[in-house]
Amino acid sequence: MMGRHRLLDALSHLVLCIGVLITVFPIYVALVGASHTAQEMAQSPIPLWFGHETWNNLKTVLWGEGPGVTTQVPVYRMLWVSCVTAISIAVGKIIISLLSAFAIVYFRFPFRKAVFWGIFVTLMLPVEVRIVPTYQVIADFHMVNSFAGLTIPLIASATATFLFRQFFLTVPDELAEASKMDGATPMRFFWDVLLPLSRTTIAALFVIQFIYGWNQYLWPLLISTEERMYPIVMGIRSMTAGADSQVQWNLVMATALLALLPPLLVVLCMQKWFIKGLVDTEK
Amino acid sequence: MQSLQQSDAFGTSVEWVGFDNFLSLWRDDTYLASFKTTAIFSSLVAGLGISISLLLAFFADRIVRGAWVYRSLLILPYAVAPVVAGVLWLFLFSPSVGLASYVLEQWGVRWNILLNSNHAMTLIVIAAVWKQISYNFLFFLAGFQSIPKSLIEAAAIDGAGVWRRFWTIQFPLLTPTTFFLLVVNTVYAFFETFGVVDATTKGGPGKDTAILIYKVYFDGFKAMDLGGSAAQSVVLMLIVIGLTVLQFRYIERKVNY
Numbered sequence: 001m002m003g004r005h006r007l008l009d010a011l012s013h014l015v016l017c018i019g020v021l022i023t024v025f026p027i028y029v030a031l032v033g034a035s036h037t038a039q040e041m042a043q044s045p046i047p048l049w050f051g052h053e054t055w056n057n058l059k060t061v062l063w064g065e066g067p068g069v070t071t072q073v074p075v076y077r078m079l080w081v082s083c084v085t086a087i088s089i090a091v092g093k094i095i096i097s098l099l100s101a102f103a104i105v106y107f108r109f110p111f112r113k114a115v116f117w118g119i120f121v122t123l124m125l126p127v128e129v130r131i132v133p134t135y136q137v138i139a140d141f142h143m144v145n146s147f148a149g150l151t152i153p154l155i156a157s158a159t160a161t162f163l164f165r166q167f168f169l170t171v172p173d174e175l176a177e178a179s180k181m182d183g184a185t186p187m188r189f190f191w192d193v194l195l196p197l198s199r200t201t202i203a204a205l206f207v208i209q210f211i212y213g214w215n216q217y218l219w220p221l222l223i224s225t226e227e228r229m230y231p232i233v234m235g236i237r238s239m240t241a242g243a244d245s246q247v248q249w250n251l252v253m254a255t256a257l258l259a260l261l262p263p264l265l266v267v268l269c270m271q272k273w274f275i276k277g278l279v280d281t282e283k
Numbered sequence: 284m285q286s287l288q289q290s291d292a293f294g295t296s297v298e299w300v301g302f303d304n305f306l307s308l309w310r311d312d313t314y315l316a317s318f319k320t321t322a323i324f325s326s327l328v329a330g331l332g333i334s335i336s337l338l339l340a341f342f343a344d345r346i347v348r349g350a351w352v353y354r355s356l357l358i359l360p361y362a363v364a365p366v367v368a369g370v371l372w373l374f375l376f377s378p379s380v381g382l383a384s385y386v387l388e389q390w391g392v393r394w395n396i397l398l399n400s401n402h403a404m405t406l407i408v409i410a411a412v413w414k415q416i417s418y419n420f421l422f423f424l425a426g427f428q429s430i431p432k433s434l435i436e437a438a439a440i441d442g443a444g445v446w447r448r449f450w451t452i453q454f455p456l457l458t459p460t461t462f463f464l465l466v467v468n469t470v471y472a473f474f475e476t477f478g479v480v481d482a483t484t485k486g487g488p489g490k491d492t493a494i495l496i497y498k499v500y501f502d503g504f505k506a507m508d509l510g511g512s513a514a515q516s517v518v519l520m521l522i523v524i525g526l527t528v529l530q531f532r533y534i535e536r537k538v539n540y
Contacts, residue, residue: 013342015338015339016339016342019339020356022413023356023357023359023360023413023416024356024359026368026372026374026413027363027371029374029375131499132499132516133513211362214364215363215364215478217364217365217366217481218500221481233364233366233478234366236366236367236482237370237482252374253374256370256371259364259367260362263362263364264359267358267359267362268355271354271358274358275358275425
């Protein structure tokens with residue numbers, strides 16, 4: 001139907017290639033950077049092609065042994081901290097918001113609207129805005145430097161509740177009525193009907209929340225005062241803290257690679273869910 | 284939440300100071316300067332991020348073969364943490380070893396983010412935009428693909444060129460998406476870029492790249508002025524609520540048509 005223009009197609013590819021180049025280039029440089037020795041990285045301009053040191057650099061940072069390591073805690077510990085926080089944030093968030101959305105959609109109780117808006121307005125606020133009071137609460141509970149302190153404040157969020165609410169609203173009422181006729185309790189309806197229906201939504205949300213949890217920075221910065229509880233994102237930061245010329249860029253880049261690999265894999269492998277989750281969460 | 288904030292307006296010594304914290308904010312030149320920095324920064328980030336990704340999505344929508352390759356590669360930055368994005372770009376632009384600064388030097392630009400505040404600002408804008416492009420891109424792409432092909436074809440039959448079709452059909456239909464992204468990007472630039480700023484410039488040189496959220500952190504947890512920091516949080520919170528309300532009134536309207 002529509003005439004396809006050769007020229008325009010070529011232009012499209014060209015523009016997209018430039019776009020891809022821009023998005024991929026820093027990651028490529030990180031890959032290259034992680035494959036050289038410290039001496040090679042200290043010269044200007046730095047080499048543009050891969051060296052042979054990738055494995056050694058990764059080993060050095062992962063186990064925190066060898067020359068040039070500035071952090072006391074090996075990176076594998078940081079990876080562990082990041083993993084635990086990211087997964088517990090994702091899972092916790094999904095459970096809480098499933099239940100609260102269930103309550104809001106299927107039960108009539110006084111002030112339902114008010115509760116909904118309450119959840120909505122308060123929790124829309126990113127943690128960043130409420131750091132001072134949240135920090136006080138966590139500190140009073142003695143949860144500084146613990147996984148609980150790292151995750152609980154971040155689990156509270158309305159975006160997921162809202163998403164599930166929207167989804168539950170699209171589930172036909174007949175289903176709820178039918179299960180009531182069959183004598184199912186509300187929880188049973190939730191478990192056997194709603195949960196299977198919302199599987200894709202849950203998967204999509206998991207991807208988004210995992211990345212969200214993994215990439216948290218400001219909050220761990222306040223809560224983790226001991227290096228033992230540093231997530232990897234913070235570990236990197238402390239490695240570049242020195243003077244410009246003294247930074248061991250090869251090691252920093254190796255750590256950066258380790259830090260961006262897990263979320264990258266999640267995004268790439270679960271691309272379908274990821275896009276669905278992203279586009280749905282915000283609508 | 285609100286009550287927590289209120290009780291926090293006690294100073295470090297437990298003393299009710301009322302609105303003094305807010306008043307001193309108002310009189311604080313560095314705070315106003317930080318407001319200005321934030322305004323510049325977030326409009327740059329939102330503007331650049333949206334226009335670049337609109338461009339990319341427009342072309343990606345046209346392509347049939349190999350579209351998924353581009354898509355997979357373009358969404359990569361979303362997975363990168365702001366801090367890591369900051370570190371990656373810092374590496375490219377670092378004065379002594381950076382690749383980009385080397386190239387700039389060849390062109391006769393003395394690049395130093397530690398001394399020149401414009402350079403520092405450019406760096407954080409680039410890093411922040413880079414990270415946000417993939418997000419915007421996905422939304423625009425979804426937007427483009429939800430436009431019925433018949434509309435475009437009808438316009439094509441009527442003799443409208445590509446350019447015309449874009450401006451008279453696709454772009455107007457994308458205004459909801461664009462507006463939504465504008466709000467989201469502003470919120471992003473306000474808050475999530477903390478990592479980028481902290482990893483690259485630390486608000487420097489001087490205070491020239493200290494955006495509001497960085498100032499909240501710095502005043503509260505580095506300078507230990509908790510009361511002032513809480514007051515700043517309240518101001519920020521009002522801004523977010525304003526933006527959210529704006530977004531919601533807008534979504535309601537979208538449902539109607």
